Amino acid sequence: MTGAVVAASRLGLTFRTNDGPVEALSNVDLTIGKGEFVSFIGPSGCGKTTFLRVIADLEQPTAGTITVNGMSPEMARKARAYGYVFQAAALYPWRTIERNVALPLEIMGISKSEQAERIRRTLDLVNLTGFEKKYPWQLSGGMQQRASIARALAFDADLLLMDEPFGALDEIVRDHLNEQLLVLWARTQKTICFVTHSIPEAVYLSTKIVVMSPRPGRVTDVIESTLPRERPLEIRESPEFLAIAHRVREGLRAGHSYDD
Amino acid sequence: MTSLHSRFAPVLAVLAAIVAIWYLGAYALNAPFQRDLDRRSGETPTAWEFVVRTMTQAKPTLPAPHQVVANVYENTFLRKPTSNRSLVYHSWVTLSATLLGFAFGTALGILIAVGIVHVTTLDRSLMPWIIASQTIPILAIAPMVIVVLAAVGITGLIPKALISTYLSFFPVAVGMVKGLRSPEAMHLDLMRTYHASRAQTFWKLRVPASVPFLFASMKVAIAASLVGAIVGELPTGAVAGIGSRLLNGSYYSQTIDIFAALIAGSVVAIILVSIIGLAGRLTEKAMGARPA
Ligand SMILES: Nc1ncnc2c1ncn2[C@@H]1O[C@H](COP(=O)(O)OP(=O)(O)OP(=O)(O)O)[C@@H](O)[C@H]1O
Ligand SMILES: [Mg+2]
Numbered sequence: 001m002t003g004a005v006v007a008a009s010r011l012g013l014t015f016r017t018n019d020g021p022v023e024a025l026s027n028v029d030l031t032i033g034k035g036e037f038v039s040f041i042g043p044s045g046c047g048k049t050t051f052l053r054v055i056a057d058l059e060q061p062t063a064g065t066i067t068v069n070g071m072s073p074e075m076a077r078k079a080r081a082y083g084y085v086f087q088a089a090a091l092y093p094w095r096t097i098e099r100n101v102a103l104p105l106e107i108m109g110i111s112k113s114e115q116a117e118r119i120r121r122t123l124d125l126v127n128l129t130g131f132e133k134k135y136p137w138q139l140s141g142g143m144q145q146r147a148s149i150a151r152a153l154a155f156d157a158d159l160l161l162m163d164e165p166f167g168a169l170d171e172i173v174r175d176h177l178n179e180q181l182l183v184l185w186a187r188t189q190k191t192i193c194f195v196t197h198s199i200p201e202a203v204y205l206s207t208k209i210v211v212m213s214p215r216p217g218r219v220t221d222v223i224e225s226t227l228p229r230e231r232p233l234e235i236r237e238s239p240e241f242l243a244i245a246h247r248v249r250e251g252l253r254a255g256h257s258y259d260d
Numbered sequence: 261m262t263s264l265h266s267r268f269a270p271v272l273a274v275l276a277a278i279v280a281i282w283y284l285g286a287y288a289l290n291a292p293f294q295r296d297l298d299r300r301s302g303e304t305p306t307a308w309e310f311v312v313r314t315m316t317q318a319k320p321t322l323p324a325p326h327q328v329v330a331n332v333y334e335n336t337f338l339r340k341p342t343s344n345r346s347l348v349y350h351s352w353v354t355l356s357a358t359l360l361g362f363a364f365g366t367a368l369g370i371l372i373a374v375g376i377v378h379v380t381t382l383d384r385s386l387m388p389w390i391i392a393s394q395t396i397p398i399l400a401i402a403p404m405v406i407v408v409l410a411a412v413g414i415t416g417l418i419p420k421a422l423i424s425t426y427l428s429f430f431p432v433a434v435g436m437v438k439g440l441r442s443p444e445a446m447h448l449d450l451m452r453t454y455h456a457s458r459a460q461t462f463w464k465l466r467v468p469a470s471v472p473f474l475f476a477s478m479k480v481a482i483a484a485s486l487v488g489a490i491v492g493e494l495p496t497g498a499v500a501g502i503g504s505r506l507l508n509g510s511y512y513s514q515t516i517d518i519f520a521a522l523i524a525g526s527v528v529a530i531i532l533v534s535i536i537g538l539a540g541r542l543t544e545k546a547m548g549a550r551p552a
Contacts (some may be wrong), residue, residue: 058449077455084453090446094468094547103464107454135548155454 005069005159005191006032006055012063013050023216024050028064030210030219032193034158037185039202040195040210041248042255047217048195049087052161055193056084068159080108082159083152087167087195089144091136097147098123098132104155122150125184126177142169146177153184160192167197175233178204182231199252203227203245204236211248213255221251279325283315286324290314293321323516331520344500347524353501354489355528357417361424362485366478368425369432376433377440377466378458394430398423398488403495420492420501427488428481435477439470471547475540482532490525502528 011028014021024047032038040048053059054066057073068076076082083104091100098119105115123129126146136144149165166174178201185192196202202209203225211221225244227235235241294314298305305313315324323331332347339346372390375382402423409419443465451461493503502525509518545551 056453058452077453080455082453084450086446086450088446090450092447092465092468093549094471096548103450104454106464107451107456107460135550137548137550 003034004031004067005034005036006030006066006193008051008054008064008066010064011051011054011061011066013047013054013059013061014063025054025061026216026218028219030222032191032208034191035189036207037182037192037205038194038208038210039206040193040212041197041199041202042212042220042252043214044197045217046212046214046255048212049163050217051212052084052163052193052195056082056161080155081157082161083155083157085149085152085160085162085165087163089136089141089148091144091147091151093136096133096135097128097139100136100147101151101154104151108155110155118154118156119150122153123147125153125180126150127180142173145169149177156188158190160190162192163195164197165194166201174201179233181205186229199245199248200236202248203241204231204233209244209248211251211255213252220255221247223247223251282322282325286320286322287311287314289322290317290320293317319513320515323519327516328519328523331516332523335520336524347505347520350500350502350505350521351524351528354486354493354503354525357420357489357492357501358424358482358485358528358532360417361421361488362428362478362482364421364425365428365481365485366432369429369477369481370436370474372429372433373436373440374462376437378462390430390433393426398427398491401426402491406492406495420489423492424485424488427484431477431480431484432474435473435480436470439473439477440466442473443469468547471543472540475536475543478540479533479536482536483529486525486529486532 008028008030011025011030012023013025014023028051040051042048050059054061055068055073057068057077066073069079069081071079091097092103095103101119101122102115105118110118119132120129123132126149128143128146128150131139131143131147136147139147145165145168149162152160152162166177169177181192182205184190192205194202194205196205207225207229209221209223209225210219211223212218213220223244226240227244291310291314294310294317298310298313314320315327320327335345335347339348341348341352343349372386376386377383405423405426406419409415409422440462447465447469448461451465456464489501490503490506493501494507502521505521505524506518509515509521
């Protein structure tokens with residue numbers, strides 16, 4: 001397991017609620033290597049967010065083990081091992097876009113001049129140059145989400161946890177950001193965990209696709225992508241691409257029939 | 261122009277109704293005494309003369325609105341502000357105690373809220389006491405505070421300000437506990453992913469999130485402070501302040517003076533609450549709030 005960025009073994013998490021226990025994760029075995037792009041796909045409530053939150057030490061597992069960069073999630077969090085993009089933009093309304101991006105940099109004690117440089121670079125990366133002084137409510141939902149991605153990129157962690165970051169965006173912007181994300185990933189060698197509901201998005205982006213199903217939340221299939229790392233948008237019409245997409249769809253369908 | 265008109269028209273209508281009822285009340289309450297007076301002096305005024313007389317008594321049971329207005333005008337604009345009869349002077353005396361007490365109370369309230377939000381045992385142990393403190397009537401506490409402090413040689417501004425503090429810390433403490441706890445879970449989670457210290461989470465998240473709550477509770481607190489300062493002037497028969505005017509008025513049955521002092525108190529309250537409201541709006545604007 002050495003060298004794995006995330007290694008989960010027989011991982012389980014049961015929420016205690018007023019209506020009894022909810023098994024959000026059950027028996028999850030998963031290894032994510034350095035530099036991988038892993039997508040999590042599955043119906044609502046199958047535990048995708050929960051799994052990301054366990055990696056991030058925002059939720060404590062109730063069974064099994066998990067390591068992040070070879071240490072406990074808590075130690076990894078304290079070492080600021082990851083950047084997290086939440087399902088909603090979660091910008092602070094009293095901060096301008098640039099001050100929002102600066103937030104983690106302030107907390108990590110990065111110098112003012114270095115902050116300015118990183119803000120400029122990351123806002124450029126997500127195409128928000130010119131919106132530095134705007135407040136979140138002055139931006140569209142998609143722009144807010146891009147700002148929150150810039151914020152997660154600003155402190156340059158090696159692991160990026162992204163929970164449906166493009167869920168609220170239109171198709172065109174989404175395509176563009178997908179391409180940008182691949183460029184970023186190729187250039188920075190980051191490890192990315194990416195939650196999505198879109199099969200094409202998962203197949204286009206990933207080196208590994210984790211198919212999940214609910215009640216209890218579990219992994220039903222792990223697909224290693226055979227696509228090359230270099231991926232123009234047109235690759236989505238290739239037979240190889242369609243074959244992988246087909247397998248993902250089959251996996252999702254199998255998970256569902258288990259329910260009924 | 262029309263919008264201004266439509267905004268003020270209902271307010272003015274209510275005001276007119278209040279004034280009308282007030283005049284009727286003044287007539288009804290002052291008539292028996294006036295009838296008595298006229299009978300003893302053997303006068304038989306016409307109906308109109310009689311009505312006028314009920315509205316012009318020196319010490320009416322209920323002064324008519326124009327009598328109060330004249331008194332307020334005279335004691336506000338026609339006297340030197342340093343004169344003992346000036347309402348400006350008395351308002352200033354009460355105002356200074358109000359502001360001092362409000363400053364203490366706000367600081368204390370914030371301090372208590374910070375403690376409660378950060379120390380679980382304080383949350384359990386302090387809150388019941390704070391709530392209990394507000395169930396004790398201020399009229400019972402005020403004389404004790406004034407007398408005890410006077411015994412150790414502290415008189416004047418400080419004892420009154422302390423009573424204001426006692427009344428004003430409570431809304432601030434309650435409002436700020438709510439405000440400091442108002443950040444949503446995701447905003448707190450974000451801080452956790454950065455491994456932010458408690459102090460960083462406090463200053464960069466909890467404090468900015470609590471600002472609207474602070475101003476809302478300060479509005480209540482400043483009004484409570486004013487009440488506290490006035491009440492603090494009652495038990496010792498203070499020589500100056502709105503409270504002393506109320507007390508003197510009732511000793512000598514100067515009902516018009518009492519009403520004038522009440523008006524002065526209300527005007528001070530309205531001005532103070534408006535200033536806090538304005539400060540709140542300006543602060544929120546500076547913090548990038550979406551204009552309402
Ligand atoms: N804090 C919590 N307390 C109790 N139950 C929870 C909690 N968080 C999640 N759950 C439950 O755990 C299960 C998995 O939730 P999770 O949010 O991980 O799903 P998801 O796959 O991210 O769904 P979606 O695609 O809708 O975001 C759900 O049944 C949910 O109701
Ligand atoms: Mg989710």
